[in-house]
Amino acid sequence: MKWKKKRKPLAKVEEIARGVLAGDRRSIAKAITIIESNAPEAKKLISLIYPHTGKAHVIGLTGPGGSGKSTLIEKMVREYRRRGKTVGIVAIDPTSPFTGGAFLGDRIRMQELSTDEGVFIRSMATRNYAGGIAKATKDAVKILDAAGKDMVIVETVGAGQSEVEIIKVAHTIVVVHAPGLGDEIQAIKAGLMEIADIFVVNKADRENADKAVIDIQAMLQHGDRETAWKTPILKTTAITGDGVPQLVEKIEEHRIFLEKGLGFKRSLGKAEAELVDVIKETVANSIIEELKREGIFEEVLREIVERKIDPASAAQKLLNKKFGKTH
Amino acid sequence: MRGERKIRVLIAKPGLDSHDRGAKVVARALRDAGMEVIYTGLRQTPEQIVETALQEDVDVIGLSILSGAHKALFPRIMELLKEKGLTDIMVFAGGIIPEEDMPELKKLGIKEIFGPGTPTEKIIQFVLENVPKRK
Numbered sequence: 001m002k003w004k005k006k007r008k009p010l011a012k013v014e015e016i017a018r019g020v021l022a023g024d025r026r027s028i029a030k031a032i033t034i035i036e037s038n039a040p041e042a043k044k045l046i047s048l049i050y051p052h053t054g055k056a057h058v059i060g061l062t063g064p065g066g067s068g069k070s071t072l073i074e075k076m077v078r079e080y081r082r083r084g085k086t087v088g089i090v091a092i093d094p095t096s097p098f099t100g101g102a103f104l105g106d107r108i109r110m111q112e113l114s115t116d117e118g119v120f121i122r123s124m125a126t127r128n129y130a131g132g133i134a135k136a137t138k139d140a141v142k143i144l145d146a147a148g149k150d151m152v153i154v155e156t157v158g159a160g161q162s163e164v165e166i167i168k169v170a171h172t173i174v175v176v177h178a179p180g181l182g183d184e185i186q187a188i189k190a191g192l193m194e195i196a197d198i199f200v201v202n203k204a205d206r207e208n209a210d211k212a213v214i215d216i217q218a219m220l221q222h223g224d225r226e227t228a229w230k231t232p233i234l235k236t237t238a239i240t241g242d243g244v245p246q247l248v249e250k251i252e253e254h255r256i257f258l259e260k261g262l263g264f265k266r267s268l269g270k271a272e273a274e275l276v277d278v279i280k281e282t283v284a285n286s287i288i289e290e291l292k293r294e295g296i297f298e299e300v301l302r303e304i305v306e307r308k309i310d311p312a313s314a315a316q317k318l319l320n321k322k323f324g325k326t327h
Numbered sequence: 328m329r330g331e332r333k334i335r336v337l338i339a340k341p342g343l344d345s346h347d348r349g350a351k352v353v354a355r356a357l358r359d360a361g362m363e364v365i366y367t368g369l370r371q372t373p374e375q376i377v378e379t380a381l382q383e384d385v386d387v388i389g390l391s392i393l394s395g396a397h398k399a400l401f402p403r404i405m406e407l408l409k410e411k412g413l414t415d416i417m418v419f420a421g422g423i424i425p426e427e428d429m430p431e432l433k434k435l436g437i438k439e440i441f442g443p444g445t446p447t448e449k450i451i452q453f454v455l456e457n458v459p460k461r462k
Contacts (some may be wrong), residue, residue: 029384037332100333101358107379108368114378125405128331198410229337 013041023148025120033121035139046139049146056088056145056152057255060170064193067178068202070109072247073153077113079241079248080151084086084117088144088152090137092166095125102126106155120144134165139276154225164195168273171266172254174247178203180210193219196231197254200247200309203215204235229257291318332460334362335385339376339420340369344394349421349443353389354360356447357454373400377407380406384406386458390437392422397432415458421445 003283017036020026031049035042061272063069070091077087091106102125113119126133137154144152154170156163167173175196189215197218203213213233232250236243258266291297300314309317338354340347347369354364365373365383367376380388390401403419409413420432421441429440 025381029382034382039332095363096358100361102363103354103358104363104365104383105363105368111371111379113370113373114382121379123363123365123383125333125388201379302415 005311011042014048015078017045020143020147021052028120028147029122032124032140035143036124036127036136038136041141046142049142052146053142054145054326056141056149056250057168058145059151059153059166059174059251060139060156060173061153061176062156062163062167062173062203063176063178063200064181066181067176067177068238069155069157070106072176072200072202072236072244074110074113074245075157075236075238075241076153077119078109079244080120081116083248085150086148087120088147088149089119089121089153090140090144090152091121091123091127092133092137092154092156093123094157095127099218100128120147120149134169135277138169145150151305166194167192167195168270171258172197172251174198174200174251176200176202177212177216179206179208197229198247198250199231199233200236200243201233202236202238204243205237209235229254230259271291287319287322291322295322329429331435334387334454335365335383336387336389336454337360337365337367337376337380337383337385338389338391339367339371340377341371341373341376341400342392342394343370343395344392345369345400346393347391349393350391352387352447353391353421353450356451357389360451360455362454373403373407375412377411379412380408381411386417388416390418390420392420392424397422397424397425398428401432401437402435405437412450412454415459416455417459419450419453419457421450 013034016027017023021033025286031045059072061069073089077089080087089110091104091110093102093104093106095102106123107114107121114121122140122144124133124136127136129156141152154167156166162262173195175192175198177199179201180202188256199216201209201216203209213235216233220233234243234247234250236247238244254300289296296318300309303309304311304314336354336357338350338357340350350366354366357360358364365379365385367379371379376388376390392400397420407416409415414436418437419439419441420437423443424440425431432440432446438457441450
């Protein structure tokens with residue numbers, strides 16, 4: 001049957017990179033798969049597109065489940081499209097640590113955008129990435145950036161440290177929040193408070209919306225963030241679109257604010273963090289592989305399990321053996 | 328360290344019926360079998376389904392339909408897949424589809440059609456055995 005004909009071999013990475021730069025949707029999709037599976041050609045791909053990145057404004061949108069993030073993004077994208085901007089979206093959902101599977105349902109609220117040529121949506125699971133989901137997200141953002149998207153939105157459920165790491169890829173971090181979520185303040189406390197550039201109280205048509213605003217205000221005043229940017233708190237009702245143009249306007253203000261001064265400093269900070277991560281990972285992996293080859297890794301591992309040595313001392317012992325006593 | 332290549336499946340509901348219990352049960356079963364399952368939600372046009380499959384770079388599409396419009400919608404989906412060069416995606420279907428329609432649908436390239444009451448293990452097995460090999 002003709003349908004069964006053999007799968008076309010994956011096009012060369014150069015070809016995919018060219019496609020990405022031309023904004024070809026199939027190439028963008030394939031490129032993200034390459035970096036997702038950390039295929040050998042991933043490094044090559046990123047090196048080819050990197051010179052063409054840095055143009056998109058990256059928005060990180062996070063908040064507790066049920067705060068209406070996906071619906072809000074759908075409305076934001078419509079507003080950006082009205083303004084003639086193209087948009088890429090990376091929606092991240094957790095992988096089950098037990099089965100390795102994931103249910104990626106963020107698109108449900110955005111499906112009407114899927115046939116818009118100016119919009120590209122990709123769902124990603126957190127998986128067990130080498131280098132972490134944060135790195136995979138950064139690379140996916142680079143691909144959408146290189147493909148010419150004006151805005152790239154990264155969506156995650158805001159809970160825990162790894163989400164904070166993911167969202168740091170963004171220039172502007174929007175923390176969404178809704179009245180009536182039981183653990184709302186807890187969810188925000190978990191490190192998100194400090195990194196939010198804009199707070200949104202969504203579902204503002206609910207009666208206790210103003211209380212939510214006051215709660216956040218109170219917490220913001222306790223923060224000791226020293227910056228010229230005053231973190232605003234906006235109210236939106238994503239389902240009707242109320243407040244969304246104002247949010248988009250505020251993001252634009254923040255973009256201009258970054259461009260004026262802090263922008264370059266932030267870019268340096270981001271670049272440093274990324275460089276340090278890659279060096280750490282590369283060095284650590286090569287050392288670990290060597291130790292494994294030499295057989296001492298397993299040996300020490302067994303000693304840890306048998307409680308003969310603690311992990312920190314064991315690591316020190318291995319490194320001393322490898323590099324001589326340096327510490 | 329090398330990452331892994333996960334099986335990515337799109338579960339889609341074309342057409343106008345509004346019952347997605349079956350689609351969700353299958354989505355959940357495939358997720359629990361270790362796959363990454365993207366769900367579109369209800370009332371999808373063939374264009375939306377095919378465009379989603381493209382953007383998400385899926386290996387497999389599962390179509391769920393109860394409305395009886397499969398003879399109109401499935402050919403359109405298969406045609407669009409061909410148009411976009413996505414013929415390497417394996418497509419299966421489920422829902423309320425009369426037996427006499429099945430041969431015609433299979434001729435379009437739909438690999439298998441599952442009726443009501445199919446055990447989820449059977450669907451998982453089928454997907455694992457028929458997922459296209461990537462290089």
